[in-house]
Amino acid sequence: MQVFIAQIINGLSLGSIYVLLATGFNLLLLVALIIHFSYPVVVVFSMYIVWVVLNATGNNLLLGILAGVLSSIVLNVVSAPIFQKVMKKRGEVDVNSTMVVSMGMGFIITDILSHSFNHGFPIAYPENLTGGAPLFRIGLISVQVGQVWSLAIGAVAVSAFFVLLYKTRAGRAFRAISEDPAGAKLVGIPIVRTGIQSYALSGIMGGMSAILIAMLLHSASPGLGDMLAHKVLAVSIVAGLGNLVGGLVVGLALGVIEALIQGYAAGSWSNAIAFVVMLIVILWKPKGLFGIKV
Amino acid sequence: MAQNETKTASPSGVPLLKVENLSVSYGHINALKGVSIEVFPGEIVVLIGANGAGKTTLLSSILGITPSKAGTITFDGQRIEKKPVDKNVRKGVCLVPEGRGVFASMSVMDNLLLGAHHNLQNKDKNLERVFGWFPILNQRKNQVAKTLSGGERQMLSIARGLMSAPKLILVDEPSIGLAPIVVNDIFTILQMLNKEGYTILLSEQNAYKALKAAHRGYVLETGTVTLTGTAQQLLSDPGVKAAYLGA
Numbered sequence: 232m233q234v235f236i237a238q239i240i241n242g243l244s245l246g247s248i249y250v251l252l253a254t255g256f257n258l259l260l261l262v263a264l265i266i267h268f269s270y271p272v273v274v275v276f277s278m279y280i281v282w283v284v285l286n287a288t289g290n291n292l293l294l295g296i297l298a299g300v301l302s303s304i305v306l307n308v309v310s311a312p313i314f315q316k317v318m319k320k321r322g323e324v325d326v327n328s329t330m331v332v333s334m335g336m337g338f339i340i341t342d343i344l345s346h347s348f349n350h351g352f353p354i355a356y357p358e359n360l361t362g363g364a365p366l367f368r369i370g371l372i373s374v375q376v377g378q379v380w381s382l383a384i385g386a387v388a389v390s391a392f393f394v395l396l397y398k399t400r401a402g403r404a405f406r407a408i409s410e411d412p413a414g415a416k417l418v419g420i421p422i423v424r425t426g427i428q429s430y431a432l433s434g435i436m437g438g439m440s441a442i443l444i445a446m447l448l449h450s451a452s453p454g455l456g457d458m459l460a461h462k463v464l465a466v467s468i469v470a471g472l473g474n475l476v477g478g479l480v481v482g483l484a485l486g487v488i489e490a491l492i493q494g495y496a497a498g499s500w501s502n503a504i505a506f507v508v509m510l511i512v513i514l515w516k517p518k519g520l521f522g523i524k525v
Numbered sequence: 526m527a528q529n530e531t532k533t534a535s536p537s538g539v540p541l542l543k544v545e546n547l548s549v550s551y552g553h554i555n556a557l558k559g560v561s562i563e564v565f566p567g568e569i570v571v572l573i574g575a576n577g578a579g580k581t582t583l584l585s586s587i588l589g590i591t592p593s594k595a596g597t598i599t600f601d602g603q604r605i606e607k608k609p610v611d612k613n614v615r616k617g618v619c620l621v622p623e624g625r626g627v628f629a630s631m632s633v634m635d636n637l638l639l640g641a642h643h644n645l646q647n648k649d650k651n652l653e654r655v656f657g658w659f660p661i662l663n664q665r666k667n668q669v670a671k672t673l674s675g676g677e678r679q680m681l682s683i684a685r686g687l688m689s690a691p692k693l694i695l696v697d698e699p700s701i702g703l704a705p706i707v708v709n710d711i712f713t714i715l716q717m718l719n720k721e722g723y724t725i726l727l728s729e730q731n732a733y734k735a736l737k738a739a740h741r742g743y744v745l746e747t748g749t750v751t752l753t754g755t756a757q758q759l760l761s762d763p764g765v766k767a768a769y770l771g772a
Binding site for chain 2: 400403404406407410411413414415416417418419420421
């Protein structure tokens with residue numbers, strides 16, 4: 232029973248990161264009208280920035296966190312004109328061309344990480360970020376301070392996002408564009424400016440995810456971005472592309488499933504088993520559990 | 526002092542909207558070939574024409590959605606043919622699109638507030654006025670727009686336009702897909718708004734009802750203006766009668 236509870240906590244904290252990443256990905260899909268496949272790779276780049284700043288400042292947490300969030304916002308907003316340009320050149324809104332831009336960005340970042348940081352070896356985060364000794368431990372299973380934090384911050388961040396989406400002027404414009412971009416333009420919503428706001432907001436969520444992943448995993452490597460990118464894309468498609476509530480449920484579920492497999496079966500198979508589960512779901516419901524909303 | 530005139534006041538003064546020699550193409554197809562129209566403050570002007578004559582293109586070029594190839598559009602003394610839609614909405618042009626065009630999955634209130642996106646500081650005053658004209662929308666303000674009837678959606682679409690505090694309301698084919706009795710309601714509402722001081726440019730295939738409600742009209746045929754006059758003149762024109770009034 233203790234193992235079960237511990238793995239539920241671990242699973243929810245991992246899942247809350249998937250939720251944040253899937254929400255940022257879906258926001259870009261719905262409002263900026265791009266498929267940013269490599270959004271999680273950008274997040275891992277910010278994780279490296281956090282590491283560099285922590286090393287340079289003698290593990291100053293505040294500066295490390297600020298650098299992580301700011302770098303993520305900047306990277307997202309700076310990529311906006313590239314995406315917009317490619318879409319414009321192709322005439323209409325065209326998610327396929329944006330996918331190629333995103334993949335290219337992902338490859339470049341992964342290569343930079345494997346050449347220019349720590350000789351390509353995995354990086355480790357200091358204890359003042361990850362929280363040191365576990366809260367409790369049963370055999371190989373433990374619950375860390377970082378896990379509880381990531382669950383708490385993830386919950387607050389996702390709630391704040393939904394409040395913003397449903398209670399504010401910007402959120403209303405986001406929903407209007409996601410339902411009908413041409414209609415939103417017609418009523419006078421500045422499409423480009425609102426699109427850039429959505430890049431900035433997914434940057435904020437990506438930066439927070441970068442901190443939370445560092446707290447949870449205690450380390451990062453150049454290949455982490457691709458792994459997360461696959462999972463976030465899978466979560467979004469299994470939930471139904473663009474479905475924010477679906478991403479919330481499926482993101483948490485994937486985290487819990489992975490943690491339970493690690494708790495009760497061969498942990499090294501957790502990715503394979505999780506993807507088999509998702510394969511079955513997508514065969515059963517091709518448009519996702521909650522329906523496509525794009 | 527225009528008492529010796531009929532109720533259709535003759536246009537005078539400075540036009541609120543002046544479109545000159547406007548040309549618009551979609552690829553090789555010339556949708557508008559040098560169209561010129563004028564709308565004066567306080568008027569209801571109707572564009573009559575068959576499907577594909579260029580009515581919707583003209584309205585969407587005025588708002589800035591469809592880029593023009595040549596010609597000028599002057600609104601309220603300023604050239605607007607190169608300006609983006611959101612700037613034109615701010616200046617006081619709004620479009621009530623064909624087929625109602627409301628955000629179906631959003632609430633009535635959200636739809637109204639979207640109309641006031643640039644203008645939220647005056648939203649309470651504008652909501653009060655809009656709910657005064659459309660009490661049904663007040664009753665349904667928390668409902669999702671797709672639960673409204675066709676006529677209610679058309680009212681919501683007009684009300685959303687009014688939330689932007691427009692000087693000129695462009696209305697594209699308001700009668701399409703509506704029951705005749707509802708069409709009468711919509712024209713009554715447009716005339717009422719006109720009496721409240723709004724200037725309206727409307728496109729219609731339902732020429733008879735539109736001309737009954739309007740002051741003046743333009744007949745569009747394959748991208749050119751072929752006839753213009755007061756609503757009375759157009760109603761009695763033999764060509765218009767034959768082509769658009771089924772007489």
